[in-house]
Amino acid sequence: MTSSKTSNKHRLTRRNSIALSAVGVLFSWALLCFCSFLPFVLLLSFLFNALYLGSSLFSALAQEREKRTIDALRLTQLSSLDILTYKAHSELKAWKLGNLAFLSLAALGAIWSTSPFLWAVGGAAALAAGGLLSIALALAVSTRCETTSSAVVSGWVSKGVWLVGLPVLDYVVEAVLVLSKDLSFFSYLDP
Numbered sequence: 001m002t003s004s005k006t007s008n009k010h011r012l013t014r015r016n017s018i019a020l021s022a023v024g025v026l027f028s029w030a031l032l033c034f035c036s037f038l039p040f041v042l043l044l045s046f047l048f049n050a051l052y053l054g055s056s057l058f059s060a061l062a063q064e065r066e067k068r069t070i071d072a073l074r075l076t077q078l079s080s081l082d083i084l085t086y087k088a089h090s091e092l093k094a095w096k097l098g099n100l101a102f103l104s105l106a107a108l109g110a111i112w113s114t115s116p117f118l119w120a121v122g123g124a125a126a127l128a129a130g131g132l133l134s135i136a137l138a139l140a141v142s143t144r145c146e147t148t149s150s151a152v153v154s155g156w157v158s159k160g161v162w163l164v165g166l167p168v169l170d171y172v173v174e175a176v177l178v179l180s181k182d183l184s185f186f187s188y189l190d191p
Helices: 004-033 037-052 061-067 070-074 080-085 091-113 115-146 149-179
Strands: none
Touching: 004 080, 004 115, 037 091, 037 149, 061 115, 061 149, 080 091, 080 115, 091 115, 115 149
16 A cells, blocks of 8 residues: 555656646746846846845844854954955855856847847846845844844845835825926935
């Protein structure tokens, strides 16, 4: 009885893997359409830079504060900037590699879809700058929080305010000042 269950389980996983492969092939085929590849690359770049980058840094210094090792770090010859750079080293490496790939894919997507080359590469570069801002925001949150849990919660709240609140703030300023044109002052900080 158990051997038939395991063979059914293996058959089921084979069927699942075949179905998943078929969905992956169809998804990849849809991405190769010249009209959808560039927006997909820019969407992935936005998700990588705005949401992924910096999320592991929310608790970088708060953990040192909880372990009571922050004072020991201050007594070394490292400056505050050296400590922050060391904590953000893996994020900065991921930023470099990821955005190099996204810039290359955006250039390829622009050539493939005959879109303006500078528009595509400029969009990917702006999103890369947003990634650096996301890392800086995460480090700033980490320096202000006492516990790891408060740092993580404060970090995600600050990312939400950064991504959603700044464009809304432009609309509020437009309404208060009764402007007839669009104001994009705060939105420039948003990727």
